Amino acid sequence: MAAFASPVKIEWPSEWRIPFIFSSPHSGRDYPEEFIESTKLEFTKLRQSEDFLVDELFACAPDYGAPLLSANFPRAYCDANREAFELDPHMYKTPLPDYVMTVSPRLASGIGTIPKVVGAGQEIYAGKLDFEDARQRINECYFPYHHALRQLLEEGRKKFGYIYLLDCHSMPPANVSKGGSLFRASDQRPNIILGNRYGTSCSPRLFEEAFTRLEDHGYHIGQNSPYAGGYITAHYGNPEKNIHALQIEINRALYMDQENLQTTDGFCMLKKAIAGFVQGMSANYSSLLTA
Numbered sequence: 001m002a003a004f005a006s007p008v009k010i011e012w013p014s015e016w017r018i019p020f021i022f023s024s025p026h027s028g029r030d031y032p033e034e035f036i037e038s039t040k041l042e043f044t045k046l047r048q049s050e051d052f053l054v055d056e057l058f059a060c061a062p063d064y065g066a067p068l069l070s071a072n073f074p075r076a077y078c079d080a081n082r083e084a085f086e087l088d089p090h091m092y093k094t095p096l097p098d099y100v101m102t103v104s105p106r107l108a109s110g111i112g113t114i115p116k117v118v119g120a121g122q123e124i125y126a127g128k129l130d131f132e133d134a135r136q137r138i139n140e141c142y143f144p145y146h147h148a149l150r151q152l153l154e155e156g157r158k159k160f161g162y163i164y165l166l167d168c169h170s171m172p173p174a175n176v177s178k179g180g181s182l183f184r185a186s187d188q189r190p191n192i193i194l195g196n197r198y199g200t201s202c203s204p205r206l207f208e209e210a211f212t213r214l215e216d217h218g219y220h221i222g223q224n225s226p227y228a229g230g231y232i233t234a235h236y237g238n239p240e241k242n243i244h245a246l247q248i249e250i251n252r253a254l255y256m257d258q259e260n261l262q263t264t265d266g267f268c269m270l271k272k273a274i275a276g277f278v279q280g281m282s283a284n285y286s287s288l289l290t291a
Contacts, residue, residue, distance in 0.1 A: 003032040003034070003035070003073075003137075003140060003141075004030060004032075004072055004073055004140065004141070006072060007071065007072055007073050007140060007141045007144045007145065008069065008070070008071055008072060008144050008145050008148050009069075009070055009072060010067055010068070010069050010148060010152070011059070011061070011062045011067065011068040011070075012062060012067050013061075013062040013063070013064070013065045013066060013067065014062075015065060016065060016066065016067065016156070016159065017064075017065030017066075017282075018064065018065040018066050018282045018285055019156060019159075019160035019161075019162055019163050019164055019285055020061070020065075020066035020156075020163075020164045020165075020166060020281070020282065020285070021066060021067055021069065021149075021152050021153065021156055021163060021164070021165050021166070022058050022061040022066055022067070022068045022069070022166050022168060022278075023068075023069045023070070023149060023165060023166070023167045023168060023232065024051065024054045024055040024058060024068070024069070024070040024071070024167075024168045024169075025070070025071050025075075025079075025080040025081050025145060025167070025169075025232065026049075026050065026051035026054065026071070026075040026079070026080075026081065026169055026170075027050065027051045027052070027053065027054040027055040027056075027070055027071065028050075028070070028071035028072045028073045028074045028075065028077075029047070029050060029072075029074055030072045030073060030074065031043075031046070031047075031074055031077070032077065035076075035077050038125060039124050039125060039126075040123070040124070040125065040126040041118070041122060041123075041124060044259075044260070044261055045118065045119065045122055046074075046076055046118060046124065047074070047076070047118075047261055048118045048119030048120075048122070048258070049075050049076050049111075049115065049118040049119060050074060050075060050076075050261075051075070051168075051169050051170040052170060052252060052256050052258075052261060053255075053256070053263065053267070054070075054168050054169060054170050054250070055068065055070040056271070057168070057250070057255070057267075057270060057271050057274050058168050058274060058278070059271075060271075060274065060275040060278055060279075061278055063275075064278050064279055064282040065282060066278075066282070067152060069145075069148055069149060069152060071141070071145055073137075073141040075115065076115055076118050076124060077114075077137060077141065078113060078114060078137040078138060078141040078142055079111065079112070079113050079114075079115055079142075080141070080142050080145040080146065080232070081167075081169075081230040081231050081232050082106060082111075082112060082113040082230070082231050083101050083104075083113065083231060084113065084138060084142055084143070084146075085097075085099060085100040085101060085113060085138065086100075086101045086104055086106060086107060086112040086113045087100050087101070087102065087107070087112050087113060087114055087131075087134060088102070088107045088110065088112050088114075088116050089102045091114070091116055091125070091128060091129055092128055092129050092130070092131050092134070093128045093129065093130060093131075094130075094131060096131060097131075110123075113134075113138060113142060114129070114134045114137060114138075119172075149165075149232070149236070153165065153236060153243055157241075157242055157243060161242060162242035162243070162244070163242065163243055163244070164202070164206060164244045164245075164246070164285070164288065165232075165233075165236055165237070165243065165244065165245040165246070166210075166245075166246055166248055167229070167230075167232045167233055167245060167246070167247045167248065168248050168250075169227075169230075169247065169248065169249045169250070170249065170250045170251070170252050171189065171193065171227065171249045171250065171251055171252065172252055172258060173189055173251055173252060173253040173258075174189045189222070189226075189251055190219075190220040190221055190222035190251065191219040191220045191221070191250070191251050191254055192214055192219050192220075192221050192222070192248065192249065192250050192251065193221070193222040193223070193224070193225070193226075193227045193248075193249040194207060194210055194211055194214075194221060194222070194223055194224070194246060194247065194248060194249075195223075195224050195227045195228045195229035195230075195233060195246070195247035195248075195249065196223075196224065196228070196229060196233070196237070196245075196246055196247075197224075197228050197229045197233055197234050197237060198224055198228055200237065200239075201229055201233050201234065201237025201238075201239070201244070201245045201246065202237055202239060202244035202245055202246045203239055203244050203288060205287065205288045206244050206246055206288045207246060209281065209284065209287075209288055210246060210248070210277075210281065211223070213276075213277050213280045213281060214277055217273040217276060217277060218273075219273070227247065227249045228247075229245070229246075229247040230247065232245065232247075233245045233246070233247045244288075250270070254266050254270050255267040255269075255270045255271075
């Protein structure tokens with residue numbers, strides 16, 4: 001029996017007016033009961049790797065004429081921003097098939113397609129898994145997400161001649177502090193980090209426009225470090241084929257209490273700023289292909 005009635009959702013605009021797609025692969029928060037029972041972690045700990053409410057932060061996208069794709073399944077259950085079968089062999093009872101990627105920097109950190117850890121290295125499972133369970137999750141969650149994303153990209157490129165994919169995420173602050181305070185000079189990470197795979201996944205103008213508009217809202221913006229863009233940005237971003245992908249990572253300290261998974265007063269302020277950013281990008285998209 002499938003764990004999800006629908007693993008993905010697409011919020012459509014009344015009319016697709018601008019060449020943008022917004023993607024949120026890590027904000028899913030529909031946790032299957034069987035998965036919760038299989039973990040040794042408390043539920044709030046299990047949720048530490050969520051891109052908490054990022055889909056809500058970008059919920060304005062359809063209002064400005066662009067679709068918003070997001071996952072219903074949680075990242076701790078299956079991570080759509082990885083290779084299809086990027087699995088840690090030490091997590092499984094039996095040897096994995098030859099087609100499985102078993103070595104990568106992400107796997108070394110415990111964050112493959114089926115993650116081993118959440119948060120600061122907290123292991124999810126008390127025992128080893130069956131590969132068939134992993135295969136089922138990937139078939140039911142991962143592939144539907146990428147099928148929906150590919151369809152959107154193809155439809156958007158046909159409609160406009162080119163398409164901009166903004167892949168939206170959140171990141172923990174370097175020092176997670178109770179209360180979810182705003183960025184402080186002592187923190188090691190900016191408010192927002194833009195990743196374009198070091199200049200390869202989108203046009204310079206898209207990157208520059210996003211950087212400037214977010215900076216104009218008062219945020220400290222970083223570039224590519226430590227997040228240059230994950231699998232989605234790298235795999236789909238292809239400017240030569242008129243597909244431009246840019247990853248957006250938002251510091252969770254701007255809007256939430258990481259420990260208690262509650263929004264702070266900064267949430268409404270951030271959501272309003274993102275709406276201004278999306279509105280500005282949508283009003284100026286015709287200039288983004290130049291230079």
